[in-house]
Every structure is written in C-alpha cells, then in structure tokens.
Amino acid sequence: MMLSASMSALTRSSLEEMLESLRKRDEEERPKDLPPALPSRPQSRARLPSARRMLPNSFKVDGENNVMGHRRKGSFGCKKVKLHVESPYEVIEEKVSEQSPPCVVPTVNDSSTDCEAPPQSEELEDDNVAYFIKKKLHVWCKQPKGQWELGTIQSTSGEEASVSLSNGNVMKVARSELLPANPDILEGIEDLIQLSYLNEPSVLHNLQYRYTQDMIYVGLLLWLVFPTQSKAGPILIALNPFKDVKVYGNDYVSAYRQKLLDSPHVYALADAAYNEMMNDEANQSIIISGESGAGKTETAKIAMQYLAALGGGCSGIEDEILQTNFILEAFGNAKTSRNDNSSRFGKLIEIHFSAMGKICGAVVQTFLLEKSRVVQLALDERSYHIFYQLCAGSSRDLKERLNLRTASEYKYLNQSDCITIDGVNDAKKFNRLMKALDVIRMSKEDQELVFKMLAAILWLGNISFKVTDNENHIEVVNDEGNGEGVPCGQQYGLKVYITLSYPPPLIHFVYD
Numbered sequence: 001m002m003l004s005a006s007m008s009a010l011t012r013s014s015l016e017e018m019l020e021s022l023r024k025r026d027e028e029e030r031p032k033d034l035p036p037a038l039p040s041r042p043q044s045r046a047r048l049p050s051a052r053r054m055l056p057n058s059f060k061v062d063g064e065n066n067v068m069g070h071r072r073k074g075s076f077g078c079k080k081v082k083l084h085v086e087s088p089y090e091v092i093e094e095k096v097s098e099q100s101p102p103c104v105v106p107t108v109n110d111s112s113t114d115c116e117a118p119p120q121s122e123e124l125e126d127d128n129v130a131y132f133i134k135k136k137l138h139v140w141c142k143q144p145k146g147q148w149e150l151g152t153i154q155s156t157s158g159e160e161a162s163v164s165l166s167n168g169n170v171m172k173v174a175r176s177e178l179l180p181a182n183p184d185i186l187e188g189i190e191d192l193i194q195l196s197y198l199n200e201p202s203v204l205h206n207l208q209y210r211y212t213q214d215m216i217y218v219g220l221l222l223w224l225v226f227p228t229q230s231k232a233g234p235i236l237i238a239l240n241p242f243k244d245v246k247v248y249g250n251d252y253v254s255a256y257r258q259k260l261l262d263s264p265h266v267y268a269l270a271d272a273a274y275n276e277m278m279n280d281e282a283n284q285s286i287i288i289s290g291e292s293g294a295g296k297t298e299t300a301k302i303a304m305q306y307l308a309a310l311g312g313g314c315s316g317i318e319d320e321i322l323q324t325n326f327i328l329e330a331f332g333n334a335k336t337s338r339n340d341n342s343s344r345f346g347k348l349i350e351i352h353f354s355a356m357g358k359i360c361g362a363v364v365q366t367f368l369l370e371k372s373r374v375v376q377l378a379l380d381e382r383s384y385h386i387f388y389q390l391c392a393g394s395s396r397d398l399k400e401r402l403n404l405r406t407a408s409e410y411k412y413l414n415q416s417d418c419i420t421i422d423g424v425n426d427a428k429k430f431n432r433l434m435k436a437l438d439v440i441r442m443s444k445e446d447q448e449l450v451f452k453m454l455a456a457i458l459w460l461g462n463i464s465f466k467v468t469d470n471e472n473h474i475e476v477v478n479d480e481g482n483g484e485g486v487p488c489g490q491q492y493g494l495k496v497y498i499t500l501s502y503p504p505p506l507i508h509f510v511y512d
C-alpha cells in the first residue's frame with residue numbers, strides 16, 4: 001500500500017514538474033499586457049460531473065443565451081436548432097423535427113414553443129413515465145448483468161415498472177433502472193450534445209451504432225470556458241477500428257482544409273487548433289488520452305500528419321518531425337498483452353509554427369519510460385521493438401561487427417516466449433528506422449554507437465553469476481556473455497566489474 005502510494009506520488013510529481021516548467025516558460029515568454037497564463041493545477045481531487053447530467057440545472061436556452069461563454073442560438077422541441085459554428089464540425093442545422101422528442105437538454109426554458117410540454121429530466125419521474133407510456137417512447141432498461149436493453153414501458157406499480165423489451169420479453173424492473181432513450185431520428189448522430197438524452201446507454205448506443213458503420217469519430221461539441229483565460233475546446237471521441245477505415249490521406253486532408261467535409265475527425269480537430277492558433281496568435285494544445293490500446297499513438301500521428309500537410313514548406317522539416325515517430329516507436333514501444341505496439345512512455349510534442357503558419361521546428365519530450373521492461377518481461381510480451389529489429393534487420397557486416405545473434409539467443413528477449421509479432425516484419429522495420437535516422441541527420445558513426453550499446457545490453461543479459469567464498473562473493477561465469485569463449489563483454493571494449501558489498505552491487509560500464 002505504502003509502495004503504490006509513494007510510486008504514484010513520484011509519478012505525479014514528475015508530471016507536475018513538467019507542467020510547472022511549461023507554465024513558467026509560458027509566463028516568461030508571455031508579453032506583459034496579456035492576461036496570466038494557465039492557472040496552477042488545483043490540489044483538490046475534483047470530481048467529474050455526473051454522466052447523466054452534463055449541464056447544470058440553471059442552464060437555459062432561449063433566444064440568444066450565452067452557453068458557457070459561447071453563443072448558442074435557437075430553441076428546442078419542435079423547432080430547428082442552430083448551434084454555434086466555431087467548432088471544427090460546423091454543425092448548423094440540427095436534424096430535430098416534429099418527430100423529435102420534446103426534451104433536448106436537461107433544462108429548457110422556451111416560452112415561445114407551442115409544442116407539448118416536454119419531460120424535463122434525464123430520469124423518469126412520474127410525469128415522464130406517463131408521457132412515455134402514452135407516446136410508446138423507448139426507454140433503456142438495465143439488465144441484471146449491467147447491460148442495457150431497449151424497451152417500452154407497459155405499466156407501473158409503485159416503484160416497479162413492467163417493460164416490454166425489444167427482444168420480446170417482458171420484465172419487471174425498478175423504475176430507477178430505467179432511462180429515457182432517444183428517438184430513431186437521432187440514431188448515429190455525429191455530435192453527442194445533440195442527443196435529447198445524454199445518459200450512459202444512449203451515449204454507448206450511439207458510439208456502437210457509429211462504430212458498426214465504420215464512423216469511428218464522434219464529437220462532443222461542448223466548449224468550456226473557465227473563469228480564467230483557459231478554454232477547453234471540442235472533444236473528439238475516437239473509437240479504435242483495428243482496421244483500415246479509409247478516412248485518411250491527401251484527399252481527406254484537402255476536404256477538411258477546405259471545409260468540404262465537416263463530420264467529426266481528428267483532421268477537423270487539428271484544423272480547429274491550427275485556425276485558433278493563427279487567429280488568436282495563442283498556443284493550442286491537443287490532449288490525447290485513453291486506456292492502453294485505445295489508439296492514442298495512432299491518433300497523435302494522424303494529427304501530426306495533418307499539421308505537417310498544413311504547415312509544411314520547402315524546408316522539409318515537417319518530414320523530419322514525422323520521421324521521429326519511427327524512432328520513438330522503435331525505442332519506446334513494445335508488444336504487451338493488450339497492444340502489439342504499446343508506447344511505454346509518455347510524450348509531449350511541441351510543433352512550432354512561424355507567423356506565416358509554417359512549421360519551423362519541434363521539440364519532443366519523453367517521460368516515464370518503463371525501464372524495467374529491458375530486463376524483465378511478462379509472458380507473451382516483448383521488450384522494446386529495437387532489440388528484435390536490430391537482430392532481424394542488421395546487415396551481415398553490422399552483425400559481424402556486433403557479434404550479433406538471433407533474438408531467441410538472448411535471455412532478455414527469449415524469457416517471455418514471444419519473439420515475433422503476427423503481421424510485423426522486424427527486419428523491414430529496422431530498415432525503416434535507419435532511413436528515419438538518416439532523415440534526422442544522425443551520423444552513421446553515431447548510429448553504430450547506438451547499435452553497439454544495444455548489442456552490449458543484450459549480451460549483458462546473458463551473463464550469469466556463480467557464488468564463491470561461502471556466499472559472500474559472486475563471480476561472473478566466463479564464456480557466457482557471447483557464447484564463444486571470449487570473456488564477457490570484451491568484444492566491445494566493455495569491461496564489467498562486480499562487487500558485492502554495501503552499498504549494493506554496482507556494475508560499472510567502462511567504454512573504451
């Protein structure tokens with residue numbers, strides 16, 4: 001318990017240090033007449049708002065109300081709604097019509113509307129239940145195992161409701177287990193905020209519906225303006241398709257750039273950030289978050305490709321920036337049980353643009369690399385890709401110079417019974433990496449030094465020790481480090497000294 005607490009404190013402090021240094025740097029660079037930079041992070045553990053109710057009760061939409069700092073026009077119910085267009089998705093006409101449900105956001109105060117009074121709450125209260133029964137509207141019904149089924153309420157008795165499910169069954173459930181469902185017309189809508197009911201099953205259903213249609217991006221067009229100068233822009237939900245969905249490439253880049261396409265997409269998000277930066281002359285951030293395997297790395301690459309296409313010039317620097325991905329992935333990604341290409345580090349990529357909107361530089365900061373993976377692997381996982389790539393892809397000459405063997409001959413790599421990844425050619429990846437190293441202009445000498453160090457690490461893993469002298473000392477078992485009877489480490493001018501004493505054993509690497 002103590003260990004995990006202190007480890008999380010360490011992690012937090014490392015991240016916080018980085019944010020703090022960015023904040024300080026922003027402050028130093030910021031002209032004096034501008035408002036203060038980012039507020040410091042609150043110490044308290046702020047709770048996220050309930051997923052059932054995204055907007056506060058006092059929130060009103062009538063005529064031209066200011067929606068959290070942005071203007072949102074129109075009324076709800078049976079009228080068309082015009083949403084603000086400062087978003088990347090340019091949603092203008094909501095599809096809501098007479099068939100639409102009367103309730104659009106939790107609290108609607110529209111005295112001008114002449115349609116039937118809508119149920120106001122996300123939860124089914126007495127009036128709402130009567131309304132839902134009368135209109136035979138769909139509800140979500142929570143099943144004993146936690147999943148949600150669509151149905152219609154037939155009758156209620158006290159706190160219990162009898163619901164006819166879409167699969168033909170009729171079941172009795174507590175009314176608290178029912179949530180209103182959206183009308184069919186909102187099926188697969190691209191902006192979640194346009195859902196009449198923004199409850200958990202409705203959101204999940206919408207995501208699932210879009211996913212089955214290969215529409216992997218869903219927007220949440222809610223712009224938040226905090227009391228300070230900070231603004232959280234639109235939210236994009238990306239569902240990992242685990243296949244090629246053919247929504248990327250030059251044609252899509254131009255279509256989003258020229259606003260010929262306005263459906264949610266990471267291109268649209270990057271475009272919005274770029275435009276905001278150019279218009280407001282202010283730094284912009286895209287934060288990509290999600291669990292392992294969610295698609296963060298891919299999404300970051302797609303966003304970078306779009307920005308490179310937008311801000312590319314004749315300098316070719318955008319290509320160098322894109323090539324860094326191959327290098328970072330080779331040295332910092334590995335196969336885990338959840339993701340064949342899992343990033344085992346965090347990264348902060350800064351792309352610098354000139355006043356003309358052209359890319360003029362980039363800084364990539366990495367942090368929290370999982371170093372233990374080099375020496376210890378869980379079953380069916382791999383160490384960092386670079387080790388396997390080096391063994392599989394290096395030329396015969398290089399192999400000879402490094403006295404390199406196949407990956408399966410190294411303990412650090414063979415301990416997990418996982419040497420290859422289905423569908424991945426490590427040799428090809430190594431050639432791709434060499435090209436990337438050339439593009440960023442790393443000299444061949446430096447490249448070889450890096451490969452030598454990698455080979456040395458692999459050989460080091462093959463060394464074992466024997467206990468001598470009544471268990472007070474250990475000795476390296478000779479002939480193990482390279483399998484050819486040469487004392488370990490000698491080929492590369494690498495000498496290994498081991499002492500067993502207090503402080504704990506030290507291994508000195510002397511490179512000569």
Ligand SMILES: Nc1ncnc2c1ncn2[C@@H]1O[C@H](COP(=O)(O)OP(=O)(O)OP(=O)(O)O)[C@@H](O)[C@H]1O
Pocket residue numbers: 240241242243244245290291292293294295296297298299339340341342343344
């Ligand atoms: N937009 C996409 N299109 C096609 N495949 C994708 C897409 N996004 C992710 N994938 C697939 O999912 C895999 C995992 O994605 P990715 O490595 O980006 O996840 P991650 O969130 O960065 O995971 P981790 O936190 O473990 O690094 C990718 O290797 C790729 O096969």
